[in-house]
Amino acid sequence: MVSDGGTIAVVEAQGDPVTGWAQAVGAQDFASGERFGPLEPDLRELAEFIAWNAHNGFGPKTDQTIVKNALARAHADGGLDRRIIAATVAFDNIRSSRSLDWLDKAVSAHAPRPPLRHGGR
Numbered sequence: 001m002v003s004d005g006g007t008i009a010v011v012e013a014q015g016d017p018v019t020g021w022a023q024a025v026g027a028q029d030f031a032s033g034e035r036f037g038p039l040e041p042d043l044r045e046l047a048e049f050i051a052w053n054a055h056n057g058f059g060p061k062t063d064q065t066i067v068k069n070a071l072a073r074a075h076a077d078g079g080l081d082r083r084i085i086a087a088t089v090a091f092d093n094i095r096s097s098r099s100l101d102w103l104d105k106a107v108s109a110h111a112p113r114p115p116l117r118h119g120g121r
Helices: 018-027 041-054 060-076 082-090 098-107
Strands: none
Touching: 018 041, 018 082, 041 060, 041 082, 060 098, 082 098
C-alpha cells in the first residue's frame, strides 16, 4: 500500500488476521509481489455497515446494539469471520484502541480467536 509517496508495511501476527484490511485496500504482498484479491461483497458490505455505524450520530448504546445485531445476523448466515475487524479498520472509522477492543469482543462472541500455537510454526 502506498501512501503519499511512502510505503506502509503491515505484518500479520498469529491469531490477529490483517487479511481483511489487505483485501479492503488492495494491498500488495511484498513476499510474493501479488496484490490481495477483493474482499467478498457480503463481508465488505458488513465492514462498511459497521464502519458507518461507528460514527453515525446515534448514541453509543444504539450503535453497539445495531452492530451486535448485524454481527449475529452475519454469523447466522455463515458470513462472519475475524477478517471483519481488520476490514472495518480499513474504512477509517475505527480510530481508537477502545473501539477496536469493543469490536474484537463483539466479533469474538460469534467467531472466536483461533488458539495460539506454542513452540514455533
